[in-house]
Amino acid sequence: MAYFDNAATTFPKPDSVYEFMSEFYKNSGANAGRGNYSMAKSAGALLKDTRKRIQELFHCPAKQVVFIPTATIALNIIIQGLIKKGMKNIYISPFEHNAVTRTLHYYEQSGAIKVVQLHVQKDLSYDLLRIRYQFDEVKPDAVIVSHASNVIGLIAPVEEIFAIAKDYDAVTVADMSQTAGLVDTNVGLNTFDFAVFAGHKTMYGPTGISGFVMKPEIVLEPVIFGGTGFESANQNMPNSLPERYEMGTSNIVGIAGLNAALKWLDEQGKDNVWKKEVEHRQRLLSIIEQYDFLKVVGNNDQQKFVGIVSCVMNGISSDSAGGIFDRYGISVRTGLQCAPLAHQFLGTYPAGTIRFSVGYFTSDEDFTALERALEEIEDCL
Numbered sequence: 001m002a003y004f005d006n007a008a009t010t011f012p013k014p015d016s017v018y019e020f021m022s023e024f025y026k027n028s029g030a031n032a033g034r035g036n037y038s039m040a041k042s043a044g045a046l047l048k049d050t051r052k053r054i055q056e057l058f059h060c061p062a063k064q065v066v067f068i069p070t071a072t073i074a075l076n077i078i079i080q081g082l083i084k085k086g087m088k089n090i091y092i093s094p095f096e097h098n099a100v101t102r103t104l105h106y107y108e109q110s111g112a113i114k115v116v117q118l119h120v121q122k123d124l125s126y127d128l129l130r131i132r133y134q135f136d137e138v139k140p141d142a143v144i145v146s147h148a149s150n151v152i153g154l155i156a157p158v159e160e161i162f163a164i165a166k167d168y169d170a171v172t173v174a175d176m177s178q179t180a181g182l183v184d185t186n187v188g189l190n191t192f193d194f195a196v197f198a199g200h201k202t203m204y205g206p207t208g209i210s211g212f213v214m215k216p217e218i219v220l221e222p223v224i225f226g227g228t229g230f231e232s233a234n235q236n237m238p239n240s241l242p243e244r245y246e247m248g249t250s251n252i253v254g255i256a257g258l259n260a261a262l263k264w265l266d267e268q269g270k271d272n273v274w275k276k277e278v279e280h281r282q283r284l285l286s287i288i289e290q291y292d293f294l295k296v297v298g299n300n301d302q303q304k305f306v307g308i309v310s311c312v313m314n315g316i317s318s319d320s321a322g323g324i325f326d327r328y329g330i331s332v333r334t335g336l337q338c339a340p341l342a343h344q345f346l347g348t349y350p351a352g353t354i355r356f357s358v359g360y361f362t363s364d365e366d367f368t369a370l371e372r373a374l375e376e377i378e379d380c381l
Contacts (some may be wrong), residue, residue, distance in 0.1 A: 004370065013204055016261075097338050
């Protein structure tokens with residue numbers, strides 16, 4: 001099977017990730033922060049080291065790292081916590097995942113908030129002047145931006161958008177699920193309040209370990225409650241970080257895998273990982289563009305992209321196309337990819353697209369298999 005669904009989760013992972021997860025869980029798989037015995041201390045030390053490595057990756061030594069099982073839960077904690085603090089006017093990009101839009105839709109239905117889309121032009125450029133005009137018209141309380149679209153891979157200029165947002169004292173949230181560890185970003189800038197990461201995607205860790213980086217001085221209202229191994233007599237969630245948002249048992253084997261993945265990223269060099277992603281996307285694009293029955297959606301050479309290419313297939317729905325590619329041994333994602341607003345913007349709603357996504361480990365064999373499959377599909381049309 002040729003794997004072209006790396007935007008869902010990168011596969012395979014580095015060998016060191018599999019090896020260290022197994023080794024650590026066999027020897028030190030205790031509950032971190034829940035005891036003073038040696039195995040628990042070992043788990044706690046791994047937790048601490050992994051937080052430090054994420055701070056280094058994001059250039060944010062003064063910010064707090066919070067581990068959460070998924071980026072979706074992380075975004076819910078942040079968004080709902082902000083709304084509980086009274087945030088009303090919330091801006092988003094047209095490319096947000098349902099982790100953001102469904103959460104906001106729930107509150108917007110009751111009239112609790114107003115959601116406004118940032119202005120993006122048809123050439124896929126963010127119109128920064130127009131965005132400032134938008135903020136003048138309706139002052140933002142919060143600005144949430146998907147750093148890279150999971151549908152077309154478009155990278156948003158979050159640094160510039162957040163700099164403008166801070167002129168209006170807005171809280172900023174970057175969803176870096178498709179960019180963390182891949183697109184070098186200075187999350188340490190004062191303009192970044194929150195940055196969400198998905199450990200199993202461009203960080204090359206396992207599933208079940210994600211989280212967010214935040215300014216420690218910001219206090220969110222909690223939306224999930226439970227044990228923290230800290231201040232157990234206190235029936236309110238503690239104010240200390242990260243305990244306020246890290247309830248329940250830590251996924252220590254997932255953190256072990258993420259720790260190994262962060263070491264691997266450091267060994268490879270972020271620039272080299274990014275360079276390979278760009279090369280692989282260009283190779284993917286050049287293959288797809290050879291076939292007239294495929295039309296690429298949402299691409300502009302003047303913009304920057306992560307390793308995602310979306311397209312539509314002449315006369316065949318995207319969902320049906322997914323089954324065709326599967327029969328030829330090609331793994332792709334079809335439909336709306338949990339981002340209906342993006343497809344409304346692109347004009348591909350409600351059918352969606354066929355999404356191909358590459359990663360560091362996409363091989364020559366994968367590309368050869370894709371070319372062979374496309375040739376055979378073309379012959380059958």
